[in-house]
Amino acid sequence: MLDRPTNRPDLPEEIARRRTFAIISHPDAGKTTLTEKFLLYGGAIQMAGQVRAKGEARRTRSDFMQMEKDRGISVSASAMSFDYSGYRYNLVDTPGHSDFSEDTYRTLTAVDAAVMVIDGAKGVESQTQKLFEVCRLRDLPILTFCNKMDRESRDVFEIIDEIQENLAIDVTPASWPIGMGREFIGCYDLLRDRLELMDRADRNKVAASIEISGLDDPKLEQHVPANLLEKFREELEMARELLPPMDPQALRDGTLTPIWFGSAINSFGVKELMEGIAGFGPEPQIQNAEPRKIAPEEPKVTGFVFKVQANMDPKHRDRVAFVRMCSGHFKRGMKLTHVRSKKPMAVSNPVLFLASDRELAEEAWAGDIIGIPNHGQLRIGDALTEGETLRFTGIPSFAPELLQTVRAGDPMKAKHLEKALMQFAEEGAAKVFKPAIGSGFIVGVVGALQFEVLASRIELEYGLPVRFEPSQFTSARWVTGPDKEMDRFINVNKGHIAHDNDGAVVFLTRLQWDIDRVVRDYPELTLSATKELM
Numbered sequence: 205m206l207d208r209p210t211n212r213p214d215l216p217e218e219i220a221r222r223r224t225f226a227i228i229s230h231p232d233a234g235k236t237t238l239t240e241k242f243l244l245y246g247g248a249i250q251m252a253g254q255v256r257a258k259g260e261a262r263r264t265r266s267d268f269m270q271m272e273k274d275r276g277i278s279v280s281a282s283a284m285s286f287d288y289s290g291y292r293y294n295l296v297d298t299p300g301h302s303d304f305s306e307d308t309y310r311t312l313t314a315v316d317a318a319v320m321v322i323d324g325a326k327g328v329e330s331q332t333q334k335l336f337e338v339c340r341l342r343d344l345p346i347l348t349f350c351n352k353m354d355r356e357s358r359d360v361f362e363i364i365d366e367i368q369e370n371l372a373i374d375v376t377p378a379s380w381p382i383g384m385g386r387e388f389i390g391c392y393d394l395l396r397d398r399l400e401l402m403d404r405a406d407r408n409k410v411a412a413s414i415e416i417s418g419l420d421d422p423k424l425e426q427h428v429p430a431n432l433l434e435k436f437r438e439e440l441e442m443a444r445e446l447l448p449p450m451d452p453q454a455l456r457d458g459t460l461t462p463i464w465f466g467s468a469i470n471s472f473g474v475k476e477l478m479e480g481i482a483g484f485g486p487e488p489q490i491q492n493a494e495p496r497k498i499a500p501e502e503p504k505v506t507g508f509v510f511k512v513q514a515n516m517d518p519k520h521r522d523r524v525a526f527v528r529m530c531s532g533h534f535k536r537g538m539k540l541t542h543v544r545s546k547k548p549m550a551v552s553n554p555v556l557f558l559a560s561d562r563e564l565a566e567e568a569w570a571g572d573i574i575g576i577p578n579h580g581q582l583r584i585g586d587a588l589t590e591g592e593t594l595r596f597t598g599i600p601s602f603a604p605e606l607l608q609t610v611r612a613g614d615p616m617k618a619k620h621l622e623k624a625l626m627q628f629a630e631e632g633a634a635k636v637f638k639p640a641i642g643s644g645f646i647v648g649v650v651g652a653l654q655f656e657v658l659a660s661r662i663e664l665e666y667g668l669p670v671r672f673e674p675s676q677f678t679s680a681r682w683v684t685g686p687d688k689e690m691d692r693f694i695n696v697n698k699g700h701i702a703h704d705n706d707g708a709v710v711f712l713t714r715l716q717w718d719i720d721r722v723v724r725d726y727p728e729l730t731l732s733a734t735k736e737l738m
């Protein structure tokens with residue numbers, strides 16, 4: 205394990221050893237495979253020896269998904285924790301589908317770092333770029349894994365240049381690949397001057413690690429075929445000359461990303477990446493909140509809900525709120541204050557997602573993600589504290605950009621539809637508006653694919669076929685103001701008024717002109733495109 209270069213040497217050990225991160229990537233780059241290998245190293249799953257042939261590999265993976273399904277845990281949506289080499293890793297998964305949802309943004313508010321996985325043959329792809337931009341908004345530290353080096357991939361300098369240019373971030377090589385495709389034999393670990401060789405025969409084993417003392421070490425000649433060695437020496441010299449060295453502070457600031465090369469499917473480079481996450485972290489960070497920031501080492505427990513997931517177990521219709529712990533030492537059974545309702549809440553059955561199973565969380569520290577089953581009290585953005593009134597900031601809510609009307613295939617099932625829609629609205633999966641006049645609901649989303657996802661979830665989870673149809677409205681604005689002015693406004697604009705799932709008043713329109721008119725005619729009202737989550 206690398207020494208821990210930290211800017212917080214004073215943190216208690218339990219907090220200092222926690223690493224909470226997400227993986228960002230374009231579909232197919234290898235996120236699932238990498239996640240599985242993390243879990244394998246973390247001892248959370250045992251697949252060793254099973255994943256050999258391609259066909260078998262596929263079966264194993266779908267078995268794994270099936271296993272998750274059987275247990276009611278969705279790999280694509282939850283947080284998983286595992287231990288490796290003295291560190292506790294909390295991996296928060298970002299949604300897998302390609303449409304961009306609010307979920308992803310919120311997930312990234314719960315982590316301290318992100319691992320960016322790119323395919324060595326494809327480089328920076330569109331979804332990676334989008335997700336990267338979100339990370340940048342939050343100055344999240346990013347560690348990069350260039351995957352599939354066992355296949356023909358692009359020239360290493362070209363890959364690094366592309367990252368530097370497209371993402372405007374400095375790149376420092378943490379490892380350097382030797383050969384590629386069929387000739388790929390392994391990597392040179394620049395952080396520790398070690399040769400890491402890949403074992404093609406056993407995908408779950410990291411082969412030899414050989415200490416090297418510089419590029420002239422004769423041991424290189426013993427292990428690296430002559431045709432690769434010369435090119436490798438040249439490249440490494442050039443890399444050291446042209447590329448910046450590792451700088452932990454620049455990584456923490458989000459201005460430099462170290463890159464590891466490897467092959468997730470061959471378990472190659474994964475261990476080094478995990479050690480990189482451990483070594484460079486960062487540890488749980490200070491969280492922005494009003495009226496004051498929260499430091500992880502504060503003795504009192506605080507946390508916020510960044511995700512709500514309904515129907516994780518279709519048999520039980522439970523709802524789990526995912527809470528990022530921000531400070532203190534949480535113990536099961538603790539009474540916390542639910543700040544929004546100002547009510548105490550006994551947290552008696554929190555769950556920790558230890559990948560292999562859903563376990564009761566006996567305790568949790570800053571940085572951990574716990575799931576709290578509840579009946580709808582906990583909403584995205586809610587804070588839990590030991591009494592203090594706090595609001596964690598930076599959890600975004602998005603203006604719905606696309607509005608559609610939704611109807612149940614069977615008109616007799618309108619009540620069921622309402623229930624399903626309210627559930628999704630609470631999850632933050634969509635904005636749901638009930639017009640003051642007429643029947644039906646209007647659903648607002650950020651990306652078009654969300655309509656499809658919603659339709660299939662409503663059918664799957666509620667057995668209710670639904671139809672989405674174009675709505676006469678294209679914009680929604682939340683309206684607030686003094687009661688008298690609100691009443692006057694609502695009476696005059698009935699055909700444009702709707703209520704969201706909290707009963708808040710929303711003005712629906714298709715013209716910017718309408719919005720400008722309301723602003724002019726009702727100076728005491730405030731119109732906003734988003735709703736504060738608290």
Ligand code: G4P
Pocket residue numbers: 229230231232233234235236237238258259261262263265351352353354355466467468469470
């Ligand atoms: P994703 O979650 O990012 O979408 O990617 P996933 O891990 O599902 O991987 C996408 C495909 O890339 C899979 O192939 C997977 O096996 C393959 N893959 C992942 N890592 C590596 C690697 O290091 N080298 C090579 N050569 N391939 C890799 P698939 O054909 O979709 O499935 P399967 O038949 O391999 O199971």
